[in-house]
Amino acid sequence: MKKVYLILLLFIFSFANAEMVEVEGVYRNTGDIAPNETCRLAKERAKLKALERVTGQVISSEEIEKCSEIDGKSNCERNQFFLSSFNGDITEIEEIDKQLDTEQLNSGELIFVCKIKIRANVVAIEQEKDPNFDFNVKLNNYNFRDGDNLVIDIDVSQNMYLTIFQFLPYEDKNYQVYKLFPLGGEKNFIQVDTLKLPKKNKYEIYFPENVRKKSIDEYLFFIGSKKNINWLNKYSKFEDLKKQFLKSKSIVKSKYKQYTIIK
Template sequence: MVKVVKMKIREIGILCCLLIALTVTSLAQTSWVETSGIAPIDNITPQQARQQALKSARQLAIEQVCGIKIQAETMVKEQILAGDFIHAISNGEIIGEEILKEEVLIEQADSRLAPNLTYKVSIKAKVRKMAGDPDPNFRIDLQLNRTAFQDGDELVISVKSSMDCYINVINITADDQAILLFPNKFSKDNAVKAGATFQIPSEQSKASGIALKVGRIPGHKTDSEIIKVIATKTPLDMYSLLSLSGDFGEMGTVQTALKDLIMTISRVPMYQRAEAGAMYEISGP
């Protein structure tokens, strides 16, 4: 949960997996598939295991439709991008999803030992093959001032691009909310110069008393959260295009925001956009 000093902002949360990556709709081919994913509940919370199981189910769905093998190195990079939004890996993306069943599997071979618990999620996913290829020279470097926070710590987001571009920074919260952090009511110029580090909040904003401070959801010991950046070579201002309200763009639940995001980003060809994501955790005493 992130709170803005001086300006109130909904929390910056997540779950464990998803991203915002879209394609040219008119050239896309879509298919519905059903898959299941599992994850052991071993030294992690059931919520974290659920997100890992979802990630696995999504990757299998894309693999079935696109006929590709997702490499381990790709998943390491993309694990922070999976979630209840749109998950894109290689040449496929999930643009619709329904949770069919969730369950905790219990296996105990020896009554003297603790049982093994596994989280299983079954989904029905709509997968779209992505048209075109991304520009390998268009890269986004996203850095947070840390990856592990305590309640009340300040969050600072830094973005650097290999090309001149326009950025939109989205927050996927632990309570299933989507928030457009930037651009916003107070900072609307989202142009970034190649090689320059763009900071949110800016030094000017910080000097005026604005800060992003993290906090857990009440009752949670730990929350895992992500920041997602979408960069485009041509101007794209989601705050204005989506007619968002509030100091920051509160987009509603992930499911509510998904349709608007797809319609907005799908107009941008793959070679004109780049993405990055960063995950962090918030804990407390």
């Protein structure tokens, strides 16, 4: 009887951080997007809202707006959803309502508007946390052309080990994730101060030859940790990086920045 009681306790504890929420996502198609794609984007926004409600991590309207400026809105919002899921996972999802209507703009243009309501079971990922352990990131630009240089400014609130990965979501043959910093003997222990990267060489932007779109989005994923973590230099998929991230026992903080490369 004691064994059964212990198993029940473990079962309850393992799901104590799960929460069932109902949220609605809305997407207005102001571009050349099919109705079914409009509803898929509405569902992605609903999933983001579900994560935000449980984990507290919010994607700014500025980040969402960037997806409307690139060639491939649906992929962009899907990438934002995955990058935001490092603090939580959606283990179950049910679509409970869906409305697809049309709306006329002042210009006379007729657009599709899709509203999707979902019920989702969101599990907040429990890791050791320190509210005073944080950092801010700023890029010198968010729209680049081939040959431009990327500069990163970072402010840290405490001493930390910092690692930066570059995420190439369009890459389907080679690796999607590459470590950008530290490399080549660089030290990634950052003391309380403002850090400017790169220190010596250049981070030169280039438009990939295998992409036939007019613009693409790439991401920088920043991980600050109290202990040095032995990350790999590259990962086949972003999911592989997430698996190692979740295994970390150190206090960690993650953020991402999106930028667009115009052909």
